[in-house]
Amino acid sequence: MVNRKELDPDSSPCAAFGERLRRLRDERGWTQEELAERIGCTGTHISAVETGRRPPTKRFAASADRAFRTGDSLERQSMALRQTALLEGFPEYVKHEARAVEIRLYEVGVIHGLLQTREYAEALEADAVRREAITEEQATERVDLIVRRQATLTRSPSPLIHVVLDEGCLLRPMGNAGVMKAQFDLLVEFAERPNTLLQVAPFNMGARRPFSLPITVLTLPDRSLMSYAESSQRGHLERDSDSVVPVLTTYHQLQAEALPQAASVAMIEQLRKGTS
Template sequence: MVNRKELDPEKSPSAAFGQRLRELRDERGWTQDELAERIGCSGTHISAIETGRRPPTRRFAQGADRAFGTGDRLVRQCRAARHTSLLEGFPEYVTHEARAAEIRLYEVGVIPGILQTPGYASALTARSVERGAITPEQGEERNSLPATRQAALDRDPLPLVFVVLDESCLRRPVGGPAVMDEQLASLTKFAAQPNTLLQVAPFDLGDRRPLSLPLYVLTMSNRSLISYAESAHRGQLEQETASVVPLLTAYHQLQAESLSQAESVAMINRLRKGTP
């Protein structure tokens, strides 16, 4: 079949659900539109579920179980697919990030996962588990993600990676002095790479700061744009160029107002030495 996307059920619980949905549909010889008619949705929705771009809802899984005659098998698998610590849209963002030609990140309060050391990531996760915000199983998912994202950067050609960190990312202590020192040292190594740029947005930017929430913007090899933005409880993936361009403009304005890479690395080194 032309343009039939290969699925990787190991990527995430949602991807595993999508793979199983496609298998059941193929066994019956149904098209996506034919399954959609039986469930009461659109063929586009079926495609998004099968490829993992959209997590299944319980209502969808119930309809699929009725259509396939599979009891509550898909409902149970749906429960696992939605039992995740990642915000909606982020798993799909990560799949695009692994193929992007240019990656632009702005983060507030925490080092972004793509730059986290194992010790830093584990310390953050441990606190979330202690608070009951996530389960130990979800903690394992969080801990494994930074390494997966970092490994995806080691490809040919190397992607360009631009990072702006709010000063709070550097000054928020995580995991104790040794963990923070290792994390800050890792940032200086990142800044020394030929395909990277690291900048700090200092506190004294004040109201000149054009962004107040984390933002990730990707430029794909065909020059199309994708953005991902999140608040405390929601994530939003955007692929319409007209909607992403204003965000990219704000990112460039933030870069212009932020410290240079040399100044940023100097700030990091001062923090490592315990000086203001």
């Protein structure tokens, strides 16, 4: 079959489900359209699920179980997929982040994942486990993903990374003093890299702070733009340039109002002294 996308079932839960769905369909000699008729959807929908571009709903998985006579195994697999610790939309964003040539991000509340030490990330997720927001397995999944994301940024040529942290990210303690000192050390080291810019948006910006939630803008190798924002339940990836350009403009306004890098690093170094 021409243009048949090969799947790596280990790359994501969606890919694992898609690979299994395709394998079951191939074993029966059905086309995507023939399976779609049995399930009650379109061949395009089947293609999107098989290639991991669309997560399976519980209803879709149950219908597939009936078509393949696989009991409730696909439905259970889809439930496990939805129980992952990652927000809907985030795994797709990570794929684009790994190949972006420029990354602009603004974070509130906690240090952004791309700048976290492993100990800081573990302390953050341990608190989520304590609150029973996630399981220990999901906490491990989140920390391991942070490590993998950071590793992709060491590629050559390195992407340009612009970071603006709300002052609250620095003042919220995570773990013990040693964890915070190591985290501040990493932030200072990050600011010294030739491909980075680190700024702090101080509290006294007040109403001049244009964003109230975290935001990321990616520039891809073809110079197209993409933005990503999160609510408490899901992430939203925006590819339409007409929608992304205003976000980028607002980000530039944020950078103009935030502390310059030298002053931002001085603030971090002052806080680091308090952890000694």
